[in-house]
Amino acid sequence: MSEGSPGENEASHQAPGSLPLNRRQLLAGGASLLAISASSRLFGAQAEERSEAIDPTRVPGASPRPYGERSPLETQTRVTTSTSSTTPLQDLQGIITPSALHFERHHNGVPALDPARHRLLIHGLAERPTIFTLEELMRLPSTSRITFMECSGNSRDGWGEARDTTVQALHGLTSTSEWTGVKLATLLEAAHMQPEATWMLAEGGDAAVLARSVPLTTEVLNEAMVCYGQNGEALRPEQGYPLRLLLPGLEGNINVKWLRRLKLGSAPFMTRWETSKYTDLMPDGKAYQFSLVMDAKSVITKPSGQQQLHPGFREIQGLAWSGRGSITTVEVSIDAGKTWRAARLQEPVLPKCHTRFRLPWRWDGRETVIQSRCTDDTGYRQSTRESLITVRGTQSSYHYNGIQSWKVERNGMVKNIDA
Amino acid sequence: MSEGSPGENEASHQAPGSLPLNRRQLLAGGASLLAISASSRLFGAQAEERSEAIDPTRVPGASPRPYGERSPLETQTRVTTSTSSTTPLQDLQGIITPSALHFERHHNGVPALDPARHRLLIHGLAERPTIFTLEELMRLPSTSRITFMECSGNSRDGWGEARDTTVQALHGLTSTSEWTGVKLATLLEAAHMQPEATWMLAEGGDAAVLARSVPLTTEVLNEAMVCYGQNGEALRPEQGYPLRLLLPGLEGNINVKWLRRLKLGSAPFMTRWETSKYTDLMPDGKAYQFSLVMDAKSVITKPSGQQQLHPGFREIQGLAWSGRGSITTVEVSIDAGKTWRAARLQEPVLPKCHTRFRLPWRWDGRETVIQSRCTDDTGYRQSTRESLITVRGTQSSYHYNGIQSWKVERNGMVKNIDA
Numbered sequence: 001m002s003e004g005s006p007g008e009n010e011a012s013h014q015a016p017g018s019l020p021l022n023r024r025q026l027l028a029g030g031a032s033l034l035a036i037s038a039s040s041r042l043f044g045a046q047a048e049e050r051s052e053a054i055d056p057t058r059v060p061g062a063s064p065r066p067y068g069e070r071s072p073l074e075t076q077t078r079v080t081t082s083t084s085s086t087t088p089l090q091d092l093q094g095i096i097t098p099s100a101l102h103f104e105r106h107h108n109g110v111p112a113l114d115p116a117r118h119r120l121l122i123h124g125l126a127e128r129p130t131i132f133t134l135e136e137l138m139r140l141p142s143t144s145r146i147t148f149m150e151c152s153g154n155s156r157d158g159w160g161e162a163r164d165t166t167v168q169a170l171h172g173l174t175s176t177s178e179w180t181g182v183k184l185a186t187l188l189e190a191a192h193m194q195p196e197a198t199w200m201l202a203e204g205g206d207a208a209v210l211a212r213s214v215p216l217t218t219e220v221l222n223e224a225m226v227c228y229g230q231n232g233e234a235l236r237p238e239q240g241y242p243l244r245l246l247l248p249g250l251e252g253n254i255n256v257k258w259l260r261r262l263k264l265g266s267a268p269f270m271t272r273w274e275t276s277k278y279t280d281l282m283p284d285g286k287a288y289q290f291s292l293v294m295d296a297k298s299v300i301t302k303p304s305g306q307q308q309l310h311p312g313f314r315e316i317q318g319l320a321w322s323g324r325g326s327i328t329t330v331e332v333s334i335d336a337g338k339t340w341r342a343a344r345l346q347e348p349v350l351p352k353c354h355t356r357f358r359l360p361w362r363w364d365g366r367e368t369v370i371q372s373r374c375t376d377d378t379g380y381r382q383s384t385r386e387s388l389i390t391v392r393g394t395q396s397s398y399h400y401n402g403i404q405s406w407k408v409e410r411n412g413m414v415k416n417i418d419a
Numbered sequence: 420m421s422e423g424s425p426g427e428n429e430a431s432h433q434a435p436g437s438l439p440l441n442r443r444q445l446l447a448g449g450a451s452l453l454a455i456s457a458s459s460r461l462f463g464a465q466a467e468e469r470s471e472a473i474d475p476t477r478v479p480g481a482s483p484r485p486y487g488e489r490s491p492l493e494t495q496t497r498v499t500t501s502t503s504s505t506t507p508l509q510d511l512q513g514i515i516t517p518s519a520l521h522f523e524r525h526h527n528g529v530p531a532l533d534p535a536r537h538r539l540l541i542h543g544l545a546e547r548p549t550i551f552t553l554e555e556l557m558r559l560p561s562t563s564r565i566t567f568m569e570c571s572g573n574s575r576d577g578w579g580e581a582r583d584t585t586v587q588a589l590h591g592l593t594s595t596s597e598w599t600g601v602k603l604a605t606l607l608e609a610a611h612m613q614p615e616a617t618w619m620l621a622e623g624g625d626a627a628v629l630a631r632s633v634p635l636t637t638e639v640l641n642e643a644m645v646c647y648g649q650n651g652e653a654l655r656p657e658q659g660y661p662l663r664l665l666l667p668g669l670e671g672n673i674n675v676k677w678l679r680r681l682k683l684g685s686a687p688f689m690t691r692w693e694t695s696k697y698t699d700l701m702p703d704g705k706a707y708q709f710s711l712v713m714d715a716k717s718v719i720t721k722p723s724g725q726q727q728l729h730p731g732f733r734e735i736q737g738l739a740w741s742g743r744g745s746i747t748t749v750e751v752s753i754d755a756g757k758t759w760r761a762a763r764l765q766e767p768v769l770p771k772c773h774t775r776f777r778l779p780w781r782w783d784g785r786e787t788v789i790q791s792r793c794t795d796d797t798g799y800r801q802s803t804r805e806s807l808i809t810v811r812g813t814q815s816s817y818h819y820n821g822i823q824s825w826k827v828e829r830n831g832m833v834k835n836i837d838a
Contacts, residue, residue, distance in 0.1 A: 056677075060626050061528025064504045064657045066496035068519040071660050073534065074653045077485035085483045093599035093648035094563035096515060100487040101652065109480025115492065141734050141779055144513035144765050180512035207479050229512035231650070233520065234493045238483045241490050258475075314558050346563050348767050360560055 076101065079168060083107070084151070085238070086172025089301045089319065095346065095354045097175035099231045104238040105151050105173065107208030111258055115242035120226065124264035127192035134228065134242055140182045143225060145248065148321045148354045150174035150294045152251035152278060158385060158400035162418045167304035170416060171404070174321065176354040179246050180229030185221050188264070197264035201271070202245050205260035212254045213268035214247065215290065223248050226259065248352040249323030250292040253278060283393030294323035296382050297401040298330050298357070298374035309412035311365035316343070319354045322376035326350065329375040330357040336369035336419060343372070363408065369419055370406050385418060495520065498587060502526070503570070504657070505591025508720045508738065514765065514773045516594035518650045523657040524570050524592065526627030530677055534661035539645065543683035546611035553647065553661055559601045562644060564667065567740045567773045569593035569713045571670035571697060577804060577819035581837045586723035589835060590823070593740065595773040598665050599648030604640050607683070616683040621664050624679035631673045632687035633666065634709065642667050645678065667771040668742030669711040672697060702812030713742035715801050716820040717749050717776070717793035728831040730784035735762070738773045741795035745769065748794040749776040755788035755838060762791070782827065788838055789825050804837055
């Protein structure tokens with residue numbers, strides 16, 4: 001037995017321990033007391049019978065649930081508008097976004113599709129046009145990949161004047177999941193794609209019948225997947241249940257959800273989504289079309305807009321990602337861009353995936369501006385808003401990836417500013 | 420415009436396309452029709468008004484939810500008993516286990532703890548005994564890690580005679596999550612751990628007040644974490660909300676959930692959990708104590724117990740993991756161990772983490788036995804049941820990691836057997 005011979009008493013309430021005061025404080029006022037009424041709702045009737053200050057070590061706990069739920073004391077949510085829902089980036093931990101909080105963008109609501117009846121048609125420049133059931137797709141060789149997805153309209157506020165809002169409202173149309181499905185190349189091979197096929201129409205079975213032209217580049221053929229899984233289970237309805245296209249690194253909408261049809265062709269299909277939306281208007285009035293890759297971006301999520309700081313130690317945290325590859329460096333400035341320090345990157349650093357960065361910081365209570373900038377393994381470094389606008393103007397709605405500036409005011413309030 | 424000038428019509432219902440028959444079949448009978456009543460429950464009142472065969476491209480979809488849910492057509496669950504709940508390994512995809520399906524083991528129910536009142540006391544051989552609030556812990560430097568956790572009693576059926584059941588019932592007490600928290604070493608440093616401290620008591624705030632002695636090895640000091648996050652959000656109640664210990668690679672129960680106290684000492688604390696349970700009884704009647712590491716194990720999850728196969732192509736899939744490091748190889752036999760072939764490992768292969776393996780297979784309809792065996796980066800290779808029992812006997816309840824044998828019968832039924 002060890003010093004103080006605690007033995008089994010260590011697991012009971014009698015042992016005074018070596019620090020009786022602290023321990024009594026703990027047991028009397030701390031972890032072992034349950035005193036708010038919200039908690040009594042946690043596990044139904046059994047909990048309802050408890051008084052307001054029951055010691056949870058004195059009564060048996062509730063039974064586990066077959067399909068778990070989060071604690072009702074946790075209330076983080078997506079913010080939904082009529083067309084999209086944002087991920088609460090300020091609340092995320094690690095790199096995986098919970099499926100329940102994955103951002104979504106829809107163009108006419110979330111359809112209710114039945115996987116038993118869903119079909120995927122592959123046709124066009126294919127010698128063996130094929131219709132796949134979900135069951136057939138699931139019998140084919142499969143693959144999984146952890147990758148981010150981002151709406152091309154994410155961060156669009158950056159093109160205009162800064163408004164005082166949250167990181168969720170500004171940048172919350174990006175999330176990371178582990179996706180599972182079949183390689184697109186496997187399906188195209190099964191359909192005997194003809195050699196002249198260089199583009200593919202991908203069409204969804206939702207009420208918008210969203211359809212996009214996908215260039216069949218080597219990168220797409222190597223990486224694209226038709227997915228039925230997300231974070232270990234079936235896709236969520238908002239993410240395309242039961243089937244979606246996954247094009248790692250390319251803008252969100254071309255990762256067509258509720259996927260029902262792939263048509264092979266030799267030129268882009270010029271759907272209305274490729275003119276009325278999803279083009280980048282430049283200062284000279286012309287527009288870039290098929291600007292699909294999401295360039296490198298980073299944003300500090302803790303602390304971030306509308307949070308309030310108190311002086312003292314904290315950890316600056318944020319996320320960085322690039323549609324072109326892996327993040328190699330994230331630098332953080334705590335003095336409005338005068339100096340930059342390398343942040344620590346959380347392993348594993350995966351290509352085309354959210355990468356969490358961290359830097360210890362002691363806020364001295366003085367007004368300042370904090371920023372982050374990332375570099376990816378192509379050598380591309382995220383630029384300032386000013387540099388970005390010099391080239392791109394301010395008429396676009398898409399692909400904003402300038403450096404985010406958070407002003408920390410004397411009272412500790414964090415504000416979005418143009419810097 | 421491309422061949423056939425599909426243009427905007429590609430996104431409507433009028434274009435005949437190049438394969439009218441197939442396409443009409445698709446639109447008439449396939450993805451675009453919704454015909455089972457279960458689906459009408461998907462999104463509440465709006466959906467209820469739909470008839471049984473509404474084309475989802477013709478009516479707006481439902482609104483997304485602030486905190487998403489899975490489709491009600493997905494029904495995979497944990498199987499819960501009075502003391503534990505198993506993960507449906509046969510249904511998982513990739514390596515992340517959804518938090519809602521993470522296995523759990525409890526010793527007196529799931530307590531309802533309030534993070535605002537929860538405290539962690541660190542005392543014993545510490546010069547500065549300290550009580551941490553959750554808020555204080557969350558301000559400290561943090562880290563995340565994707566790692567498996569496994570109950571030491573997982574696969575315990577292996578010690579006895581094989582019964583016909585599922586992979587979930589046999590091996591479902593293992594799961595993988597991305598965990599987030601503070602390094603244990605950071606907290607011990609803050610409490611000024613004394614140099615003679617070599618063991619630590621970790622105590623939970625549940626009704627069992629589960630308490631375990633943790634050896635403060637270099638590996639533990641390097642890797643252990645006190646966690647508040649799981650898969651991007653707060654721990655689930657069944658996994659220790661709001662705080663748990665994480666000891667990557669060590670048996671599940673020592674990763675103490677609902678963690679409220681760490682006491683530093685110079686010897687094991689000999690709690691009742693370390694004699695009445697969680698020791699390995701050997702053939703000579705003596706027992707191993709503190710046999711904490713989970714050795715390498717693999718299991719084929721598709722196909723697995725009580726599933727029925729039809730002849731033809733499929734992909735054999737499974738999971739492998741090791742508490743000592745990374746999986747380097749998984750070999751699969753489709754002929755009862757006579758020959759073995761290397762399976763493909765899903766990237767990223769992470770240390771102390773579920774690793775998914777895959778091998779294409781065409782079942783010819785004949786009776787056979789399929790097996791997997793893994794090797795980790797220490798050189799350890801999973802052994803047969805026979806070899807394991809030769810050394811360990813059959814009296815233990817814990818740490819079974821022999822090769823799993825699935826017999827495929829002529830009618831396609833898959834059965835658990837001793838081979």
